[in-house]
Amino acid sequence: MASTEKTAGVTGTTAAPQDPDDLAGLEAGLDALDAAQTVRTPLRDTLLRKVLPPVTAVALVLVVWQILVWAEVAPPYKLASPSDVWGEVRAAWLQGTLLDYIWTSVSRGLLGFLLALVIGTPLGLLVARVSFVRAAIGPILSGLQSLPSVAWVPPAVIWLGLNDSMMFAVILLGAVPSIANGLVAGIDQIPPLFLRAGRTLGATGLRGARYIVMPAALPGYVAGLKQGWAFSWRSLMAAEIIASSPDLGVGLGQLLENGRNNSSMPQVFLAILLILCVGIAIDLLIFSPLERRVLRGRGLLVSR
Amino acid sequence: MATTMAGTAEDTTTAAPAARVEHVSKSFPAPGAPGGRQLVLDDITLDVAPGEFVTLLGASGCGKSTLLNLVAGLDRPSAGTIGTDGRPALMFQEHALFPWLTAGKNIELALKLRGVGKPERRQEAERLLELVRLKDAHGKRVHELSGGMRQRVALARALAQDSRLLLMDEPFAALDAITRDVLHEELTRIWRETGLSVLFVTHNVREAVRLAQRVVLLSSRPGRVARQWTVDLPQPRRLEDAAVAELSAEITEELRGEIRRHGQH
Numbered sequence: 001m002a003s004t005e006k007t008a009g010v011t012g013t014t015a016a017p018q019d020p021d022d023l024a025g026l027e028a029g030l031d032a033l034d035a036a037q038t039v040r041t042p043l044r045d046t047l048l049r050k051v052l053p054p055v056t057a058v059a060l061v062l063v064v065w066q067i068l069v070w071a072e073v074a075p076p077y078k079l080a081s082p083s084d085v086w087g088e089v090r091a092a093w094l095q096g097t098l099l100d101y102i103w104t105s106v107s108r109g110l111l112g113f114l115l116a117l118v119i120g121t122p123l124g125l126l127v128a129r130v131s132f133v134r135a136a137i138g139p140i141l142s143g144l145q146s147l148p149s150v151a152w153v154p155p156a157v158i159w160l161g162l163n164d165s166m167m168f169a170v171i172l173l174g175a176v177p178s179i180a181n182g183l184v185a186g187i188d189q190i191p192p193l194f195l196r197a198g199r200t201l202g203a204t205g206l207r208g209a210r211y212i213v214m215p216a217a218l219p220g221y222v223a224g225l226k227q228g229w230a231f232s233w234r235s236l237m238a239a240e241i242i243a244s245s246p247d248l249g250v251g252l253g254q255l256l257e258n259g260r261n262n263s264s265m266p267q268v269f270l271a272i273l274l275i276l277c278v279g280i281a282i283d284l285l286i287f288s289p290l291e292r293r294v295l296r297g298r299g300l301l302v303s304r
Numbered sequence: 305m306a307t308t309m310a311g312t313a314e315d316t317t318t319a320a321p322a323a324r325v326e327h328v329s330k331s332f333p334a335p336g337a338p339g340g341r342q343l344v345l346d347d348i349t350l351d352v353a354p355g356e357f358v359t360l361l362g363a364s365g366c367g368k369s370t371l372l373n374l375v376a377g378l379d380r381p382s383a384g385t386i387g388t389d390g391r392p393a394l395m396f397q398e399h400a401l402f403p404w405l406t407a408g409k410n411i412e413l414a415l416k417l418r419g420v421g422k423p424e425r426r427q428e429a430e431r432l433l434e435l436v437r438l439k440d441a442h443g444k445r446v447h448e449l450s451g452g453m454r455q456r457v458a459l460a461r462a463l464a465q466d467s468r469l470l471l472m473d474e475p476f477a478a479l480d481a482i483t484r485d486v487l488h489e490e491l492t493r494i495w496r497e498t499g500l501s502v503l504f505v506t507h508n509v510r511e512a513v514r515l516a517q518r519v520v521l522l523s524s525r526p527g528r529v530a531r532q533w534t535v536d537l538p539q540p541r542r543l544e545d546a547a548v549a550e551l552s553a554e555i556t557e558e559l560r561g562e563i564r565r566h567g568q569h
Contacts, residue, residue: 023489027437030483034450197400200376202417215404298403299447
């Protein structure tokens with residue numbers, strides 16, 4: 001084997017002087033030139049670019065709505081004015097029922113979603129990793145996503161009666177496929193290189209699933225969770241609107257149905273508004289920050 | 305300066321080789337080929353001595369990456385045997401760092417999977433980062449590092465496996481020329497400091513000559529050991545050295561001959 005210290009045999013050139021500090025300096029320079037610069041945007045920019053546009057849009061909608069009311073395009077029992085709806089909000093707030101409506105539905109929705117998470121996650125792992133399971137139920141699981149969850153309400157009422165279990169069953173049938181499919185997509189999109197690198201590091205079997213597969217699939221999984229929440233919420237509203245019973249308490253869906261029965265357009269508008277606001281709020285408070293965190297950590301978030 | 309060796313490597317040391325490849329062949333199913341299989345590697349015999357730096361050189365289709373995968377244990381040979389001392393470390397052309405972990409945590413994961421205890425992991429990761437001169441990169445995310453820094457973290461992660469054999473699959477091919485040049489120097493320094501055995505795959509003749517103690521030229525389709533050279537030039541070498549250029553020219557001529565044969569039938 002050649003000795004590295006041997007100098008015999010060199011003709012003409014002498015090797016360049018190896019000054020370790022010189023190489024270190026060169027490297028430090030290259031690193032400084034090449035490394036990505038990360039700058040945090042100041043708060044004022046965030047307000048201007050993220051908060052102002054949606055506030056403007058909402059204000060515009062209110063203005064157009066009020067103009068339509070003034071123009072009397074429809075009789076008042078069909079088109080409630082913004083001030084009527086606001087009066088309804090105030091009344092419900094003063095009676096102390098507003099938060100009850102919201103909490104009845106949100107607690108149901110979140111609990112149902114958590115159940116869907118507990119069932120959908122292992123199911124997704126099984127479908128993604130066991131080819132027999134994938135061939136058996138993969139297509140059904142994708143197909144279930146396109147089935148409107150309102151279709152599950154009649155059978156759920158017949159099987160389980162008018163109670164909370166029936167609501168949870170409808171939520172699960174809506175959300176589990178989304179969560180499982182999100183995880184399957186996340187696992188399918190893992191670059192094979194990560195799996196090879198994991199294997200050379202000794203991450204095989206369960207350790208591979210824990211240290212490589214699950215974290216690598218996280219972006220797809222979080223997207224699935226987000227969609228799973230949207231489906232949970234929609235399923236729950238369908239169930240609440242159709243299945244009403246005094247035992248069930250008044251959630252937002254029932255509020256909407258009661259409004260229709262009372263021919264109270266302000267109440268109908270109030271219910272729709274609350275359903276929309278809760279859906280957006282949960283997404284903004286829980287799922288969007290979670291998704292941004294995951295993507296930003298991986299350098300996948302391009303700030304626009 | 306450079307001497308052509310016989311078909312098999314001379315066994316100058318009594319210690320067991322870091323890698324021993326004996327009469328290895330590999331074929332893949334191919335519907336159009338005769339017998340339904342395409343022969344990619346044909347009867348390769350190759351030893352890597354402890355502490356030796358060997359480059360595998362060849363044109364595309366010579367199966368050099370396939371051979372490296374076999375040595376790494378990611379695939380099985382169709383015939384012949386491969387022996388390594390423990391599981392070799394492997395570095396890819398892409399850095400293959402996990403983007404959900406910081407640079408330091410990537411290294412610590414390799415240590416954890418090797419069974420290193422939690423208290424020592426952090427310290428060992430810091431030491432390895434210092435070895436690749438990225439002392440301050442422990443908390444950096446992968447996307448915050450430049451291409452050259454990523455490959456150095458990948459090298460540190462490979463070293464964290466504490467394997468005696470480091471396999472490298474064109475690890476610098478995607479880097480710009482200046483960065484590549486610096487990393488050649490860095491790899492040489494680390495190789496000499498650690499006494500690792502290295503099997504380095506490349507299609508770049510100058511890179512092969514600059515880094516290696518022995519250059520193994522593979523022929524293409526199927527891959528066979530065409531010729532070997534011991535590179536008896538002192539380290540550190542530079543790409544511009546006349547001696548490196550001279551041997552590179554000789555090897556390039558041989559490589560061109562190998563490629564030309566494929567155009568004749």
